[in-house]
Amino acid sequence: MKIEVKELTKRYGEKEALSNLSFTLNEPKIYGLLGRNGAGKTTFMEILAGQITATKGEVLIDGVRPFDNQRLIESICLIKEGNNFKKDLKIKHVLKIYSYFYPTWDQELADKLIDEYGLDRNAKIKTLSKGMESALGISVGLASKAPITIFDEPYIGLDAPSRKKFYEILLEEFQNEKRTIIFSTHLIDEVSLLFEEVLIIREGKLVLQEETDSLRQSIISVSGPVDAVKTYIENKETLEIKQLAGMMNAYVYGEKEEALEYGLDVEGVPIQELMIHLTERKRGA
Numbered sequence: 001m002k003i004e005v006k007e008l009t010k011r012y013g014e015k016e017a018l019s020n021l022s023f024t025l026n027e028p029k030i031y032g033l034l035g036r037n038g039a040g041k042t043t044f045m046e047i048l049a050g051q052i053t054a055t056k057g058e059v060l061i062d063g064v065r066p067f068d069n070q071r072l073i074e075s076i077c078l079i080k081e082g083n084n085f086k087k088d089l090k091i092k093h094v095l096k097i098y099s100y101f102y103p104t105w106d107q108e109l110a111d112k113l114i115d116e117y118g119l120d121r122n123a124k125i126k127t128l129s130k131g132m133e134s135a136l137g138i139s140v141g142l143a144s145k146a147p148i149t150i151f152d153e154p155y156i157g158l159d160a161p162s163r164k165k166f167y168e169i170l171l172e173e174f175q176n177e178k179r180t181i182i183f184s185t186h187l188i189d190e191v192s193l194l195f196e197e198v199l200i201i202r203e204g205k206l207v208l209q210e211e212t213d214s215l216r217q218s219i220i221s222v223s224g225p226v227d228a229v230k231t232y233i234e235n236k237e238t239l240e241i242k243q244l245a246g247m248m249n250a251y252v253y254g255e256k257e258e259a260l261e262y263g264l265d266v267e268g269v270p271i272q273e274l275m276i277h278l279t280e281r282k283r284g285a
């Protein structure tokens, strides 16, 4: 499904959570939506899932607005950081409700995940630990097979082996059947290998949208004497420049081989680093 985000603005009183946000997700892929606390990720995901409305602008899914549109809502599953399920329900009730709601629901996969995570179908949500509740959220999100599945920091309390299992099954499922998966996380290093495309939001605005492969190839970190770095980066797009004691470091769209010819040190830029640099709060802000 094609997702078009057009000049999306969301205000909460004085606070502008999203400011004229525009981008397009053209095809089923695993997208990483990154940004610091309060950048607007959850707000965007809730608008996309049709749970809240925008103050201005719109989101279109295959040309249609999701808000109050039952057919579209059935195509979108949003799993949040917590409180996804009513506390008095039992796990088996949650599974039943989701299986009725999503036409694409995969009961076999749900059963497999519930067993893998060792969840008791008769347990009430309020008796689950944070990690168990997250495991249920992940299971439901994956088993919904919703063409647009959104995971907003879905694994609070989940231990490392359980998170690994989640990533493995997510990839396996995605490879069997492509769907749009939007993933917001602060554990970027751990998850970034899954992403095919990355979007970075800063204070409600998009600062980067790029395919992960091309990111890895095209943005490099170069360091060396100030004059050499300056000569190399002239006429190139730079993301970040730092200067200290006659040395300069720059994140730049460029090719490793060429930078080496200028006698510079060249390294890749991990996505986490990129996110940190692109979302650094300006002094005084």
Ligand SMILES: Nc1ncnc2c1ncn2[C@@H]1O[C@H](COP(=O)(O)OP(=O)(O)OP(=O)(O)O)[C@@H](O)[C@H]1O
Binding pocket: 012, 015, 016, 017, 035, 036, 037, 038, 039, 040, 041, 042, 043, 044
């Ligand atoms: N219901 C609300 N009422 C008032 N302000 C809100 C509300 N929801 C979000 N905000 C504000 O909007 C901004 C964006 O919040 P949002 O939760 O979308 O960010 P986020 O990127 O998901 O952050 P985090 O990574 O911490 O989850 C924040 O400043 C937040 O305080």
